[in-house]
Amino acid sequence: MSTKRMRPSGTWEYIIRRKGILPKPLSLTFDTEEEGDAYVRRLEQMLDAGILPEDLVARRSDLVTVEDAIRSYMTKVSLPASDVSLLNALVGRWTGQPLTGVDYQWVESWVKSMKRKDVMAPSTIRHYVGALARCFDWVVRSGTPSLATNPLRLLPKRYATYTDEDSVAVRAQDKAPREDESRDRRLLTTEEASVRRILDGEKPENRQRGPDLNFRPAMVFLFELGLESAMRMREMYTIDLSQFDVARATVFLDKTKNGSKRQVPLTTVAIAAFERYRKLVMARDAEMRGFAFDSGRLFPWWDGSRDKKVLAGISVRLSGQFGRIFDAAGCGDFKFHDLRHEATSRLYERTSLSDVQIAKITGHSDTKVLMRYSNLRGSDLALRLW
Known part of the structure; x- marks a missing residue:
């Protein structure tokens, strides 16, 4: 029938x-x-x-359509929240699309649509393609005859960059083509000093008052920890006190962006910052507004909820608060996430750790991402030449 x-x-x-x-x-x-x-x-x-x-x-096979593949993959594989969000957005995009019809032409058509119809940023396109590519990898490994190979892995380098033809098609809609934004913003020494002064409560020049510093000691420690550890903001503010091991100079992260656990070594600067923060909290410092370690949490903003909307809300609020701090310090184009880039850069400049070792600290799942930092060791390479 x-x-x-x-x-x-x-x-x-x-x-x-x-x-x-x-x-x-x-x-x-x-x-x-x-x-x-x-x-x-x-x-x-x-x-x-x-x-x-x-x-x-x-x-x-039970995996007949692209939607079948995505739903089954999300059910049977433990995924990071970022992949879950991306795949959920793709579930209804290709209703009824059989996996047997997924070939390179289909892939090219999808990428072209993201550029010419959706006008997505290249980085966003790469995120969507990466999430679906990992899903299709799993489908191929499952042995289903519906998808023998993963055509997403055949895309060339710079596939997400807008070509001249893409740009013409986008401008015909009175829109502007998107450019790839690589965040290479470093924190200058003078800027770091200025940020620390603002965090200490100093009033910025030419302003009647500084930014609000709710839970100021926690803000100071979060800044120090980000600068010294290269951890992501959410990884830090969701730390329990039990994960912070001063004796071993490490923080154990059981929930990370890419879903893997990792042990983050701490510098002496980070440990000293923790000790200062701990003493203020234990002494019931008035600026901590009654926050205590009784709940086992290290920072005051998170109540232990794993709800994605709650976590996203905290991240937005903290990012906005630090944005105002950086603006008051005279470095308004600096973002909190840039601390991760700055911290990673310092690992390359101040240590002789290998890419693999640094990736274990920062949590980058692909060491190729760290190639952008190779120029920071140009002088080291020169010393090895004859």
Whole structure:
């Protein structure tokens, strides 16, 4: 039996059911009703005879469509919150799209659509492609015949960069093509000193008052920890006191952006900053507004909730608060996340650690990302030449 309906787009969708032959209802889409009627009529004749056409053999797998693959992957694999968010946004994008139709042409068409229709930033395009590529990798490893190879892995370098043709198509819509923004902002020595003065409560020049510094000791410690450890903001403000091991000079992170656990070594500066912060909290410093370590939490902003909206709200508020601090210090284009870049840069400048060792500290899952820091050791490489 089959049913059909015309979609709002004008295409025709057919649903074919055959118990014992098809593992689940088969969805097919055609541009015209005549084309659909003719194809489905031939298909039903073959199914009635107990014959499954070769091009539908792959559909015996539970993973028939792209949506099936995404949902199954998200159910069976533990994923970081970032991938979950990206894949959830993709679930309804290709309703009924069979995995057997996912080829390089399909991939190119999707990337082109993200640029010319959605006008996404190159970094956002890479995030979406990366999340779906990891999903398809899992599908291929599962052995399903629906997807033998992952065409997303065939994309060339700079696939997310807008070409001249992409730019023309975007400008025709009175929009501007997006450029790749690489955050290479370093914190100058004078800027760091200025930020510390603002965090100490000093009034900025040419202003009647400075930014609000709610839980000021915690703000100071968060700044120090970010600058010394290269941890992400959320990784830091969700730390429990039990994860901070002064004796071993480490912080154990069990929840990270990429889903993996890691042990972060602490510098003597970070440990000293922690001791100062701990003493203020234990002494019930008035600026901490009653916060204590009784709950086991290291910072006052987080109540232990893992709700994504709650965490996102905290991140936005803290980012905004530090944005005002940096602006008051005269470095308004500096973002809190730039502390991670600054801290990573200092690891390259001040240590002889390898890329792999630094990646274990920073939590970068791909050491290729760290290639951008290689120029910081140009003098070290020169010393090895004859």
